[in-house]
Amino acid sequence: MIELKNLTKQFGDFTAVRDLNLKIETGEFFGLLGPNGAGKTTTISMLSTVLLPSSGEILINGKPLTRRNSVEKQKLSVVTQEYSMRMDMNMDQVMEYQGRLYYMPLKAIREKTEELLSFTGLTKHRKRTVRKLSGGMKRRLMVCRALLTEPEILLLDEPTAGMDPIARRQMWNLLRQLNEKDLTIILTTHYIDEAQSLCDRVAFIDGGELNTIDTPQNLIDRLGIYAIDETSDKTLKSKYFHDRAEAIDYLSKADSNAAMRNTTLEDVFIETVGKHL
Amino acid sequence: MGIVTVLWEKWVEFKRDFLKITFAALITPLMYLIVFGIGIKTTSHGQPYMNYLIPGLVSMVTMTGSFGAIAQNMSVQRLYEKALDQVMVSPTPLWQFILGQIIGGSIRGMYAAAVILVMTWPFRTGLIFNGWSFFILFLNGTVFSTIALVLSFLAKSYSDAPRYTSFIIMPMSFLCNTFFSTEEMPMGFRQVISLLPLSQTSDMVRTISAGGSPNSTGFIILFVYLIVFSAISVFFIYKKKNL
Numbered sequence: 001m002i003e004l005k006n007l008t009k010q011f012g013d014f015t016a017v018r019d020l021n022l023k024i025e026t027g028e029f030f031g032l033l034g035p036n037g038a039g040k041t042t043t044i045s046m047l048s049t050v051l052l053p054s055s056g057e058i059l060i061n062g063k064p065l066t067r068r069n070s071v072e073k074q075k076l077s078v079v080t081q082e083y084s085m086r087m088d089m090n091m092d093q094v095m096e097y098q099g100r101l102y103y104m105p106l107k108a109i110r111e112k113t114e115e116l117l118s119f120t121g122l123t124k125h126r127k128r129t130v131r132k133l134s135g136g137m138k139r140r141l142m143v144c145r146a147l148l149t150e151p152e153i154l155l156l157d158e159p160t161a162g163m164d165p166i167a168r169r170q171m172w173n174l175l176r177q178l179n180e181k182d183l184t185i186i187l188t189t190h191y192i193d194e195a196q197s198l199c200d201r202v203a204f205i206d207g208g209e210l211n212t213i214d215t216p217q218n219l220i221d222r223l224g225i226y227a228i229d230e231t232s233d234k235t236l237k238s239k240y241f242h243d244r245a246e247a248i249d250y251l252s253k254a255d256s257n258a259a260m261r262n263t264t265l266e267d268v269f270i271e272t273v274g275k276h277l
Numbered sequence: 278m279g280i281v282t283v284l285w286e287k288w289v290e291f292k293r294d295f296l297k298i299t300f301a302a303l304i305t306p307l308m309y310l311i312v313f314g315i316g317i318k319t320t321s322h323g324q325p326y327m328n329y330l331i332p333g334l335v336s337m338v339t340m341t342g343s344f345g346a347i348a349q350n351m352s353v354q355r356l357y358e359k360a361l362d363q364v365m366v367s368p369t370p371l372w373q374f375i376l377g378q379i380i381g382g383s384i385r386g387m388y389a390a391a392v393i394l395v396m397t398w399p400f401r402t403g404l405i406f407n408g409w410s411f412f413i414l415f416l417n418g419t420v421f422s423t424i425a426l427v428l429s430f431l432a433k434s435y436s437d438a439p440r441y442t443s444f445i446i447m448p449m450s451f452l453c454n455t456f457f458s459t460e461e462m463p464m465g466f467r468q469v470i471s472l473l474p475l476s477q478t479s480d481m482v483r484t485i486s487a488g489g490s491p492n493s494t495g496f497i498i499l500f501v502y503l504i505v506f507s508a509i510s511v512f513f514i515y516k517k518k519n520l
Contacts, residue, residue, distance in 0.1 A: 011519065048366045052518040067515050070368035078366050084359035086286075093289055100282040101367035145363075 001025055002047075002153065002184065007056035009042050009208075016042040018208040020056070026152075027182040029175075031199035031216075033192065035273060039208040040188040041081055044157045047186065048078040060153070074102065077151035079159045081188075083138045087131040091122060091141055094130060095148055102149040109148070116144040119174075135162040143171065147178070154178065156187045160194060172198060196265035206273045219268045227267055231257040238267060279369035283377025287385070290350070302342055302389035306334045307396065313456065314400075328402050332483040333455035335390045335406075336417060340475050342389030343418035344446055347382040347425035352438040355429060361520070371514045375426065379507065382422030383415050390414050404486040413491065416499045417478040423506035430513040430520070454479035474502050 007020040017039040024030045032040050045051040047058060049067045058065040060072045085094050092113065099109030117123045120140040130138060139162060146154060156175075160168045168191075175198055179185055189195055195202050196216045203213040212219065224240030226247035231237075232255075240263055241247035251260050291298060313319075314327040354360040364374055394406060428441045453459070453475035459467050470476055477498045481491035514520070 048362065050362050050365045050520060052516075054518070067365065067371060070370060073366065074368040076366055078362070080359065080362055082359050084362040086354070086360045087358050088293065089289065097282070097286055098363065098367075100285060101279075101364060101369045103278060103368070 001059075001061060002186070003059040003062075004043075004047075005057050005059065007043070007046060007058065008054050009039070009046060009051060010054040016208050017046070017053075017205075020205070020208075020210055022203060022210070022213070024184065024186060026061075026184055027179070029179045029185045029198055029200045030187065031195035031202035032186060032188045032205060033195055033202055033269060033273075034188075034205040034211075038205045038273075040205060041157055042208075043205070044078070044080070044155050044186070044188060047155055048076065048080075049073065074149075075152040076155065077146035077149055077153070078155040079139075079142045079146045079157060081157040081161065083130070083142065085130045085138070085142065085145070088129055090129050091117060091126040091144075094141060094145055098145045098148050104149065112148050112150075113144075116147055120144055120170075136164060136167050139163055140167070140171075143174070151183070153184045153186070156185060156189075158189055159187070160189065160191065168194070192266035192269050193264065202265065204269060204273050212272055216265045216268075219272075220263050220265060223263055223268050223271060225263050226260060227263040228254065228258055228260050230254055240267065240271075279373030280377040280380065282369060283374055284381050284384075287346075287377075287381035291385070291388075298385070298388070299392060301345075302338060302392045303396065305341075306338055306393050309334060309456075310397065325402075327397075327400060328404060328486075329483070330456065331393070331397050331400075331402060331404055332486045333479045335393050336414065336475060336479040336482050337450050337453075337455045338389040338393055339383075339386035339414045339418045339478070340421045340449065341386075341446055343382040343386030344421040344425045345442070346385035347378055347422045348429050348438045348441055351378070351426060351429035352432045352435045355520070356432060356435045365520065372511050375507070375510050375514060378426055379419050379422045379510075382425065383418030386418030386421065387411070387415055405488055406482075407485060409491065410482050410485045413478055413481050413485075413495070413499075416496075416503065417474060420474045420499055420502045420506065423503060423510055426510040427506050427513065430510065430517060449473060449475045452476075454483070472498065474499055 002024040004020050004022040007017055008015065009017040020043065032043060034040050042051060046053050047065070049065065052067070060075065063069065063072055065072050086097070089097065095113040096109055099112075117126055120143065122137060122140055122144065125133065125137060130141070133141065139159060143159060160171050163171065172194065175185060187195065187199065199216060201213065201215050202219070204211040224242045226241040226244055228239050228241070228247055228251055229236055230239070239250065241250065247260055251258055310327070310330065314330050319326040351361070365371070429438065432438065452470050453473050455475070459471045459476050462470060477495040481495040484491050
């Protein structure tokens with residue numbers, strides 16, 4: 001279990017994360033959602049020890065996660081938002097460097113690299129330096145690198161940013177498969193549909209503070225599972241209903257620019273976090 | 278184990294950029310040798326100036342080679358590529374990463390020194406370079422690798438690395454016993470300059486090259502620099518909140 005206790009991060013006068021408390025169960029697929037600057041990446045950076053908290057602590061199975069704690073760090077792998085790789089290394093070298101940093105035997109590094117590059121369709125580009133790869137290829141390589149060490153906890157900071165829709169779907173399938181093998185995944189994303197599709201639970205953070213936390217379905221249920229979009233004066237307004245008959249009744253009285261659909265997590269996100277933006 | 282990983286990473290870099298690294302190590306000292314050693318034929322301390330210059334140049338390139346290898350590389354890894362994040366997350370103990378950088382940087386400095394020694398071999402100067410000389414040169418490389426680490430952790434942008442070279446390395450190259458003795462400097466200034474690591478290295482390597490024995494003060498000064506800057510590097514990598 002991962003536990004964030006009163007986690008706070010300040011940069012001078014600015015508080016990026018304020019008093020964040022979270023418990024993430026082993027094997028859970030957890031989404032951390034929020035608008036730009038909400039503190040998602042800062043939280044991931046603290047979970048990966050790149051940033052140290054100003055106060056509070058992170059516990060993994062009850063043990064504090066620090067830069068010195070190699071045992072707990074061995075369980076972690078991260079896919080950062082930026083391409084955090086040596087640009088002058090080729091794919092094989094990137095993978096070997098990662099494997100060596102995690103004390104993997106060379107034979108295991110080579111076998112697993114072969115498997116992962118093949119799975120993500122990168123094998124034929126393996127001798128290209130990172131600098132010469134497309135954005136999507138770099139993302140896939142970062143995922144390969146993170147999976148090389150068979151982590152127990154995978155931190156994903158916008159892993160599908162810059163990917164085309166097909167590659168995104170492939171990534172979703174891969175992440176589902178990994179999660180089924182009891183891998184704990186913490187995901188931040190701007191694609192709310194991604195979080196709805198993948199996550200067991202999501203937390204909305206805003207202004208560095210925890211706003212809401214629940215399963216995507218509970219959050220949708222709470223808002224109302226039916227949505228009616230009305231367009232007037234070039235602005236879109238949505239109304240939400242718990243009861244289908246009530247929604248249909250409203251729709252029948254609305255003007256012709258109204259349509260009914262199922263409520264999504266994105267609706268919940270906009271209603272919860274977006275209202276005051 | 279972590280040290281071997283860093284040395285492997287440095288080896289990958291060295292193999293890839295072998296020619297660039299070799300020519301970069303060669304070109305500046307070569308110019309100094311041509312201009313001061315061959316073009317302007319002078320004597321110093323009753324010997325050809327070349328005999329005075331070579332130990333100074335060899336010391337100087339261990340400084341520039343080690344400092345350059347670490348300062349540039351670490352600044353880019355930390356601020357531009359963000360590749361340092363990969364190391365921070367990994368279970369490799371960070372002190373081993375630091376130690377690997379120090380040794381790797383020093384080896385690069387030693388390589389630059391070896392290039393100069395090979396290049397000046399045909400001059401048949403009769404200068405002595407023994408195990409002590411190489412130990413001192415290695416020590417000098419470790420000192421400047423740790424200084425480079427500290428500065429790259431303090432850097433705000435990756436363009437800071439060339440600035441450090443201009444403000445720190447360039448003045449030391451000229452003032453610290455490379456081309457002329459610090460004894461010829463004005464009082465006060467001389468004492469400060471002679472406490473700098475390159476002054477001590479050049480002095481000790483030059484003494485050995487002339488058949489003498491280096492004094493222990495030089496070793497003490499180099500070790501003090503090494504311990505202080507290593508401690509600061511380790512402190513930064515474990516405790517700096519926003520690395």
